[in-house]
Ligand SMILES: Nc1ncnc2c1ncn2[C@@H]1O[C@H](COP(=O)(O)OP(=O)(O)O)[C@@H](O)[C@H]1O
């Protein structure tokens with residue numbers, strides 16, 4: 283649905299040269315929710331803005347639904363943009379227009395006759411749960427409500443793609459959840475491909491099928507969100523994962539530990555697979571769970587447990603080998 | 619003293635209406651020409667959707683040029699132009715010509731700077747839904763700057779009242795003319811004070827009205 287080929291964006295002034303996006307290639311499939319994470323200044327917004335040519339890449343190609351966006355005339359580009367919705371961290375509603383007129387403007391821009399706008403706007407406002415706010419001005423709305431209006435505006439012309447630039451970063455956690463739920467619903471019901479930029483791994487965890495990690499304008503790691511969470515390879519990715527799968531054991535506990543500490547990762551459903559009891563039966567070791575957590579990465583569970591193994595060193599090593607075979611992801615975090 | 623005021627009333631009336639004509643025409647031209655010039659200055663600026671260094675540059679220089687000429691000099695300088703347009707250089711209509719010329723760049727700059735206050739994101743959001751430049755101007759920029767446009771008109775009107783007094787001194791008519799003729803040449807303080815009071819009331823009224831409307835249309 284979205285193909286990005288070797289896109290570069292360089293900001294050049296007389297005195298400076300800033301590389302916003304550095305040779306990025308991505309393939310985002312139809313119906314996917316794709317996350318792009320990275321710290322501030324990593325180039326996420328610039329990349330996203332290239333996807334509807336709010337920013338013209340210095341080089342490279344952008345295809346949406348097989349259309350080469352950079353080959354379009356201004357007029358064709360305006361038409362193409364009607365099938366690419368966009369929402370922003372700052373909402374950017376027109377403060378002088380009512381909620382109704384903010385949404386209607388998108389239809390007007392697409393040349394929808396006035397008589398057909400009303401029903402469509404009301405339908406959209408119902409969809410985002412603001413059916414009763416049509417005549418309010420944006421100043422009267424909460425942040426979450428403003429973002430809902432901007433989602434309605436972005437969906438007005440039945441886009442194939444929805445670009446979200448830090449859409450939840452200005453919102454509190456519970457509002458963030460509700461907006462993410464709305465995006466999920468939109469993705470499911472209409473099959474709209476969604477690209478989400480964020481610096482919060484929580485967002486990826488919640489709704490992204492796939493994600494890419496950006497640093498200094500480059501995509502340094504990409505893959506299914508589950509793989510990224512379960513098996514991050516780059517230090518930055520690990521840092522991001524840490525924000526969700528935070529396993530800080532108290533210093534005191536680590537010191538008082540007698541045995542070997544291992545971190546076990548369980549993928550998918552853990553219910554039918556009694557690995558822990560198996561290992562304790564097979565080897566003369568004692569196991570002691572110190573910490574555990576199951577996170578759902580877009581509805582698929584990922585369990586992480588920290589266990590202390592006590593016993594003869596050889597037996598412990600054998601037990602660890604056995605665990606390794608069964609689970610793949612076993613990490614010794616402290617030796618006895 | 620009251621007798622004197624009543625005596626001068628018919629003349630004051632005429633002068634008042636002349637001032638209104640001058641200021642009114644100036645404002646009208648400011649809206650018809652100054653507004654588009656201001657919008658053009660804004661949308662052709664760097665990073666905006668009709669970015670055009672040439673148009674912006676040329677327009678900017680012309681605007682600055684007119685703005686840098688003191689009004690009393692502009693008035694005299696434009697006599698030939700006024701004569702060419704109206705075949706005369708006296709009376710409120712003749713004075714309106716130079717008032718209008720001064721009002722255009724004055725208002726244009728106010729329009730430009732109030733448009734600059736719009737969050738660029740709001741404009742980008744409009745570009746992102748595929749709106750055309752004209753639609754963005756008409757449906758986003760103008761409504762978003764409405765309060766600024768109205769307070770700008772207030773400021774322009776008040777400045778034009780000041781300018782019209784200057785125009786009055788060299789044959790434009792209006793309240794300024796009245797004040798000079800009686801107050802300055804004939805030392806008639808009663809008339810002098812009366813004109814001052816009329817002007818104060820007029821300016822206060824315009825300011826109040828402008829603020830009121832600007833506030834009423836502000837939805838922020
Ligand atoms: N219009 C611009 N002019 C100059 N530099 C820019 C511009 N936009 C972005 N940049 C630079 O490009 C880099 C990436 O910015 P951005 O895409 O906004 O990062 P992110 O969204 O990940 O925080 C930053 O170093 C930023 O300073």
Ligand SMILES: [Mg+2]
Nearest residue numbers: 326327328448
């Ligand atoms: Mg950003």
